[in-house]
Amino acid sequence: MTATTQSPSPAARVAAPGEGVSLAELQLAARNSGLPLEALRYEITPLGLHYLLTHYDIPYVDPVTWRLTVGGRVERPFEVDLPALRSRSAVTRAVTLECAGNGRAALEPRPVSQPWLNEAVGTMRWTGTPLAPLLEEAGVLDGAVEVVFTGADRGLERGVEQTYARSLPLAEALREEVMLVWAVNDVDLPPQHGAPVRLVVPGWYGMAHVKWLRSVELVDRPFEGYQQATAYRIKEDPAERGEPVTRIRPRALMVPPGVPDFMSRTRFVDAGEVLLAGRAWSGQGEVVGVDVSTDDGATWQEAELGPAGDRWAWRAWVVAWDAAPGTHHLRCRARDASGAVQPLQQAWNVQGMANNSAQRVAVVVR
C-alpha cells in the first residue's frame, strides 16, 4: 500500500438534503449490480443475478500461472497452484452473501458511495476446500493473531493506492466453514466472482470474501490496511476510528407482489388473497422469525418459515394477505437467535454500513 499525493476523489462525503444521486454514484450503480428482488424466488440465485460489488476493476488472472502463497508467521511457508488446490478435499455450501453497504442509499442524509437500495444480496452454492487444514500444514507460529488475505485487484481510494486486502482474526479464519473457493453453482468461478480462487467466510458481509485471492499471510498484530482500518467502519463522526463491520445483521426481503410500473416500481395487485413470500438471513444467529406488516408497520403478523437448510444460507418465509383495494405499504423484518431484530428506521453512520432497516414496498390493490 502506497500513499500518493494525488487526491482524485474527495474524502467520504454525505449528500446535502434533497441532493440527487451524483454522476460518480451513478457510475458505480451502472457497473455494480444488484439482485432484482423477484429473483428471491430462487433458493439458489442463478449465476448472473447475484449482487456484484467490485472496488476497482475485475482483474484478469491467468489460472495456469496463478499461485497462492501461504506465509508470514508460519513455520513452513508454501505456495500452491490451481490443480493442487482443486485436488484437496472439497465441500459445497450454500452461502448468503450481502454487501455491507446494502441499504446505504436509503439513509438520510445519504453517504456518497455505491448507492445500494436493498438488492445487494444473493445465495449461491460455493465449492472449495476448507482453509484451516492449509494453515495447519503451514504451521501457525505463536504470536500470530490475524490472517491477511490479498487479492489481485488494484486501485485508489481517497488518494491511497492499494491492492485489495482484508484480515480475519485467527479464530475466525480457522472456522471449519471458511473456504478457498474455485466453483460456484457447479461451474468454475467466473471472472466477476473472483476467478480462479476466492475466499468465502460464511456469515460475514461481502468485504471479507476476498476475490482473486493471491496470498494468505499470518501476522502478529492487527492489520491496518485501508479496507480494514479506514473503510468498513461504523461511526457517526468522520474523525472516529469506529467499530469494524463484521457479521451480517438480520434481514428479510420479500418478492414484491403483483406487477410493477416500469418507472416508479410501484406494485399493482388484484384484490383477494395474495401470498407474500421472501427470504431471511443473519450472520449473527439463526433466523428464528419473520414478521410482516401490511399497514406500514402499525400491526405485524408472523410469517411461516420454510425448512432450515444450510446454516449460512437464507431461509424462505411466506404469509397470506387478504388484499383490499387501496394503497398499502408492506414491510417485513427478521429476528435471529442472538436476539437481534431489524429496525424500522436505521441508526445513521458516516459510511452507510450495515443498514438493515426493514424493506418497504408500495402496493396499489385494485
Next chain:
Amino acid sequence: MTATTQSPSPAARVAAPGEGVSLAELQLAARNSGLPLEALRYEITPLGLHYLLTHYDIPYVDPVTWRLTVGGRVERPFEVDLPALRSRSAVTRAVTLECAGNGRAALEPRPVSQPWLNEAVGTMRWTGTPLAPLLEEAGVLDGAVEVVFTGADRGLERGVEQTYARSLPLAEALREEVMLVWAVNDVDLPPQHGAPVRLVVPGWYGMAHVKWLRSVELVDRPFEGYQQATAYRIKEDPAERGEPVTRIRPRALMVPPGVPDFMSRTRFVDAGEVLLAGRAWSGQGEVVGVDVSTDDGATWQEAELGPAGDRWAWRAWVVAWDAAPGTHHLRCRARDASGAVQPLQQAWNVQGMANNSAQRVAVVVR
C-alpha cells in the same frame, strides 16, 4: 393491452439542469446491470457480465408447460413445445446486443428513464433455430406485413398495463440470422436472458430481442403496441410520433487503461507506451475503422482492427499511446460501411434513444 385509469408514473420527463439522478432512476440502475468496461477484454462476454434491461419483472416460465404459438395471418397456426423446438436444426452465433437507451444519462438535459452511461452492451454466443422455416411451415398468408412477438413479462408504463410485445417487418423477421434461442454461451438460457426461449435479431437494438417468448403472430397492419408506437421512438418533441428505433448505430468502447479511483473512476496510468484496446460494432454496416484521440478530440489516430469474426459481433481494435505525465481525455469512435461515424456530441431526443456519442475517459498519467 389495457388502458388503466391509474397513472403511477409521470409522463416521460426530462431532468432540470443540474438535477441529480432521482430515486426512481436509481431503482432502475440498481436492478438493471451494465457491462463493467474492463470486461471488453473478453471477445465473448462471460455470463453475468452482459448488460441486462428488464422492463417489468423477470417472469418465471415453466419450461415443461411452455408452448410457443405461431398464428395470426398464417394458413396453419400451430404450437410447439420446448423439446420439439430444440430438436430443430440449431445454429450458434456470436451477436452483440446493445440497449437502445445506452448513453441516455450523458444527454443534457437528461431524459428520465433507465440511466445508462455507456455500459449497456455485451456479446454472447446464442444458440437456437432460425425463425424463417417455422414461418414457412405455418404458411404466411398474403397481406401479412409484420410479425408480432409477445413475451411473458407484464407491467405498467405511463398508465398502460401491458405484456411486453414488439414487431418486426416481415422481411426482417425472415432474415436467415433471426433466431429463436434456448442457450447462451453453451448453457441453457438463464431466467434473466429470457428462459426458456427468446428472440435474437442480430443488428437490432435490444428491445427487438423479445425475452420469455410466448407467441409469434403475423398481422396485416403495422403493430401499434406501446413498445412500438409510444416507446422506442426518436423525437425531439414529446408531441411528435417520431422515428422508430431499429438497428444499432456504430459505437467503439475502450477498456479504460491503468487502475481506477474507486469513487470518481478516474484512471491512473504510468507514463510510457500504453496499449489502448477495445471493441467496436454497428448494426447498420460492418465496422470499417476506429479512430482514437488522446487529446480530447483535437487529433485522431486510426486503430488497428482485429480479424473480422461473426458479422453481428463486435470487432477488436488496438492502438499504441505514448503516455506523457499530466491529465488526458481519451476518446474513440467507430465508422461503418454505411458511412455512419460516431458523433462527438449527440443530437438530443426526448427518450434518450440511440445515443452513440464517442466515449470519453479521463486519465491521469504519472
